[in-house]
Amino acid sequence: MGMALIAGPMKSVAVSMPCALPRTDAHHSLGLDTWNASYPRPDGTLDAALLFLSFPDATPMATPEELAADHFPATTDFFRRASYGKFRLRPHVVRRWIEMPAVSRAYRIRRDWDSGLRTAYMRDAVAAADRFVDFGRYDLVYLIADPDAPGVDSDATKVVNFEEPIAVDGTRLRRLVTVFEQSPPDRHVLAHETGHVFDLPDLYKRPSGEGADWDTRVGDWDLMGSQFGLAPEPFxxxxxxxxxxxxxxxxxxxxxxxxxxxxxxxxxxxxxxxxxxxxxxxxxxxxxxxxxxxxxxxxxxxxxxxxxxxxxxxxxxxxxxxxxxxxxxxxxxxxxxxxxxxxxxxxxxxxxxxxxxxxxxxxxxxxxxxxxxxxxxxxxxx
Structure with a gap:
C-alpha cells in the first residue's frame, strides 16, 4: 500500500450511532461520524520507512540499526496492544546513513521552526534518499536525523503536513515524521507523533509562561496529552x-x-x-x-x-x-x-x-x- 491517499470524507464505523459527534473542519477534529481519508487509517498492516540522515559537519556516533532499536519494536508493540491486534506498524530500516547536502546548522532546526527552512530540510531529505528508497512502497516515512549533529534540536520532533504534497516515485507525500530525538529518546515519542499521522490531536495545553504546566487538561491519560504519562493508552x-x-x-x-x-x-x-x-x-x-x-x-x-x-x-x-x-x-x-x-x-x-x-x-x-x-x-x- 502506498501513500497516494484519496482526499475527502469516508464513512466511519460510528456513522449510525446517535452519540457519535460530527467531524468538523477543526484540525484533527474528534468528530467521528466520517473519516478524513487524507490520513491513513491504522487498520491491518501499514509499512513505514525509517530513513537516517547525516550531515557534512558531523560523523554519526551510532548506527541506523542502533537508533531504530530506540523506537522499534516498542512502537509497534504499543499499537498492537492499543488496537487489540487490529493494527500492525511494520518498520523497514534503510541500513545506511543518507547524507544531507547542507550542514546541520544551516537548517536552524528548532521547535518553532522557520517554515521555509523546514520545507527545505524535508525536500533535501527526500531528494537525498530517493536513490536509496522507493517511497511508493510505504504508507509512512520517518526522517531520523543524526542526534549528535551540532545543529539538531530534539524539541523539533513533529509531524509535518504539506499544503502541496511532494511528488516522488509515482506517489505524493502528504506528511513526514521528522525525528530529532537524542538516544535514548523521550518515552513514547514516536507513538505520539504517529498518532498525528492517524489524525489524532494534541491534548496538552501549550502554556505561555516559562516552566508552566502543559498537562492540565488530561494529565497522564492518553499519550496524545503527555508522552511521559503513566497511563498512555489511547482514550x-x-x-x-x-x-x-x-x-x-x-x-x-x-x-x-x-x-x-x-x-x-x-x-x-x-x-x-x-x-x-x-x-x-x-x-x-x-x-x-x-x-x-x-x-x-x-x-x-x-x-x-x-x-x-x-x-x-x-x-x-x-x-x-x-x-x-x-x-x-x-x-x-x-x-x-x-x-x-x-x-x-x-x-x-x-x-x-x-x-x-x-x-x-x-x-x-x-x-x-x-x-x-x-x-x-x-x-x-x-
Whole structure:
C-alpha cells in the first residue's frame, strides 16, 4: 500500500450511532461520524520507512540499526496492544546513513521552526534518499536525523503536513515524521507523533509562561496529552475514531432522563466481547465519555485504577482542548514525582464513589467490580 491517499470524507464505523459527534473542519477534529481519508487509517498492516540522515559537519556516533532499536519494536508493540491486534506498524530500516547536502546548522532546526527552512530540510531529505528508497512502497516515512549533529534540536520532533504534497516515485507525500530525538529518546515519542499521522490531536495545553504546566487538561491519560504519562493508552474515544472499537464496544447512553446500568470492560483488557466505552451526547459537538482503566497493557504503570470520565469536543482543534478529564477527586493529588500532572493522577472513581457533572445534569456512580475485572456503573441523567 502506498501513500497516494484519496482526499475527502469516508464513512466511519460510528456513522449510525446517535452519540457519535460530527467531524468538523477543526484540525484533527474528534468528530467521528466520517473519516478524513487524507490520513491513513491504522487498520491491518501499514509499512513505514525509517530513513537516517547525516550531515557534512558531523560523523554519526551510532548506527541506523542502533537508533531504530530506540523506537522499534516498542512502537509497534504499543499499537498492537492499543488496537487489540487490529493494527500492525511494520518498520523497514534503510541500513545506511543518507547524507544531507547542507550542514546541520544551516537548517536552524528548532521547535518553532522557520517554515521555509523546514520545507527545505524535508525536500533535501527526500531528494537525498530517493536513490536509496522507493517511497511508493510505504504508507509512512520517518526522517531520523543524526542526534549528535551540532545543529539538531530534539524539541523539533513533529509531524509535518504539506499544503502541496511532494511528488516522488509515482506517489505524493502528504506528511513526514521528522525525528530529532537524542538516544535514548523521550518515552513514547514516536507513538505520539504517529498518532498525528492517524489524525489524532494534541491534548496538552501549550502554556505561555516559562516552566508552566502543559498537562492540565488530561494529565497522564492518553499519550496524545503527555508522552511521559503513566497511563498512555489511547482514550476509548480515540480507539472508536480509529476503528479499534466498533459498535459492540460502545454504549450510547439514552438522551432521556433516568438511570441506566452499564458494565464496562477495562480499556486495556485482552480482546473479547463487551462494552469498553459509554458515551452521553451533551450537545451537537460535545459529549462525555466514560471508560475503565487498570494497571494492564500500556497502562501498567498508571497511578490509580477506576472509572474515568472526560469531555470530548469535536469542534475544537488540536492543542485547543478537544478533551478534558473530569477529576473524580478534585481536592487531592497522587503519584507526585512520577505523574505528568498529579492533580489528575487520581481522577478515576473507585467502587462506591460517584461524580456529579452539574452542567450536564449527570451523576455517575461505580457500584461494583466483577471477579473478571469488569466495572459496574450507574448513570443517572436529570
Amino acid at each position: 476509548g474515544w480515540h480507539k472508536w475514531k480509529l476503528g479499534w472499537l466498533g459498535a459492540a464496544g460502545v454504549r450510547c447512553v439514552p438522551e432521556g432522563l433516568g438511570t441506566t446500568l452499564h458494565t464496562l470492560r477495562t480499556l486495556t483488557a485482552p480482546p473479547g466481547p463487551g462494552a469498553r466505552l459509554a458515551v452521553l451526547r451533551t450537545g451537537r459537538h460535545e459529549a462525555i465519555a466514560i471508560e475503565a482503566r487498570d494497571r494492564t497493557g500500556n497502562d501498567r504503570e498508571l497511578c490509580r485504577s477506576g472509572v474515568l470520565l472526560y469531555r470530548v469536543r469535536g469542534d475544537i482543534a488540536s492543542t485547543g482542548g478537544p478533551v478534558e478529564v473530569l477529576d473524580g477527586h478534585p481536592r487531592s493529588a497522587a503519584c507526585a514525582g512520577t505523574s505528568a500532572h498529579p492533580p489528575l493522577a487520581d481522577a478515576p472513581l473507585g467502587v462506591g464513589e460517584s461524580l456529579v457533572v452539574a452542567d450536564a445534569a449527570l451523576r455517575v456512580e461505580v457500584t461494583g467490580r466483577s471477579a473478571a475485572g469488569d466495572w459496574d456503573v450507574k448513570i443517572t441523567r436529570g
